[in-house]
Amino acid sequence: MPLPLYEKKEPKTKYIAVAAGKGGVGKSTLTAQLGFALKKLGFKVGLLDGDIYGPSLRKMLPEDKLPFQKDGKIMPALALGLKVLSLAHFRPDEKAAIVRAPIATGIISQFINDADWGDLDYLLIDFPPGTGDIPLTICQKIPLFGAVLITTPQAVSLLDVKKALLSFEEMGVPILGIVENLSYFEEASGVKSYPFGKKGGESLSLASGYPLLGEIPIDEEVSKASDLGKSLCDASFHGPAKSAIESIGKALIKEIEILNKNDLALKSFELEWKEM
Ligand SMILES: Nc1ncnc2c1ncn2[C@@H]1O[C@H](COP(=O)(O)OP(=O)(O)OP(=O)(O)O)[C@@H](O)[C@H]1O
Numbered sequence: 260m261p262l263p264l265y266e267k268k269e270p271k272t273k274y275i276a277v278a279a280g281k282g283g284v285g286k287s288t289l290t291a292q293l294g295f296a297l298k299k300l301g302f303k304v305g306l307l308d309g310d311i312y313g314p315s316l317r318k319m320l321p322e323d324k325l326p327f328q329k330d331g332k333i334m335p336a337l338a339l340g341l342k343v344l345s346l347a348h349f350r351p352d353e354k355a356a357i358v359r360a361p362i363a364t365g366i367i368s369q370f371i372n373d374a375d376w377g378d379l380d381y382l383l384i385d386f387p388p389g390t391g392d393i394p395l396t397i398c399q400k401i402p403l404f405g406a407v408l409i410t411t412p413q414a415v416s417l418l419d420v421k422k423a424l425l426s427f428e429e430m431g432v433p434i435l436g437i438v439e440n441l442s443y444f445e446e447a448s449g450v451k452s453y454p455f456g457k458k459g460g461e462s463l464s465l466a467s468g469y470p471l472l473g474e475i476p477i478d479e480e481v482s483k484a485s486d487l488g489k490s491l492c493d494a495s496f497h498g499p500a501k502s503a504i505e506s507i508g509k510a511l512i513k514e515i516e517i518l519n520k521n522d523l524a525l526k527s528f529e530l531e532w533k534e535m
């Protein structure tokens with residue numbers, strides 16, 4: 260009798276952390292706009308707001324459909340084809356979440372386990388700032404495929420992102436790459452200035468060995484897109500941040516493919532019974 264074959268089967272949805280260590284460097288903006296960029300490349304994408312104490316993803320996205328309940332499951336909100344869940348969907352705007360860390364991580368677990376995300380390719384998780392209890396527990400509870408780290412070129416941001424990088428390494432989460440935000444400002448004349456310093460992301464990339472996925476300039480189109488809940492991939496945007504985000508999306512997919520090929524993601528493989 261022929262032996263049954265076990266075949267390695269990769270779980271379809273890849274959970275990807277978007278993290279910084281430091282607050283206010285553009286995590287939520289990158290999560291939202293990277294989601295749109297990946298969608299433009301043809302992928303099915305979901306966004307999970309992991310920032311329970313300062314959920315801002317909802318504000319940055321249009322609301323084509325709010326979350327609802329079906330068959331005991333939470334059906335995520337829809338924003339231009341992206342599926343989205345944030346605590347902000349379930350609480351009034353002005354009310355802060357005053358909960359201890361175990362409750363906060365419980366809410367995130369619920370967003371993963373009790374929601375019907377459907378057949379996604381990528382679920383991007385907007386990580387809370389810091390390397391405290393909540394980000395560490397998310398790493399333990401969610402089988403992350405990898406992490407994208409975002410920093411500004413400034414030393415104080417680099418210091419914090421290095422801590423985040425080390426904590427992901429310690430938790431065994433592969434680092435997919437580094438994104439530098441607020442890299443420079445380009446005037447209409449073409450002259451560039453560097454208010455937050457120069458090439459911090461590149462130096463971190465060289466020192467750590469992780470690829471620099473791209474540099475996003477200071478561009479009023481970014482804040483405009485966020486405030487209006489729009490995608491930078493929309494034809495109404497033409498600025499340098501738009502092309503930076505789109506090329507970061509492509510660079511990220513390239514890194515994911517490399518990681519897949521190298522079989523480094525072995526820990527996330529499942530076995531599937533194959534009848535002979
Ligand atoms: N490249 C950019 N050009 C212009 N504005 C930007 C850029 N990146 C981010 N911003 C603006 O900076 C602000 C902070 O960004 P964002 O909320 O994404 O940061 P964050 O890291 O998620 O912050 P927090 O730690 O509070 O969650 C937002 O108002 C956003 O619109």
Ligand SMILES: [Mg+2]
Nearest residue numbers: 286287310315
């Ligand atoms: Mg944020």
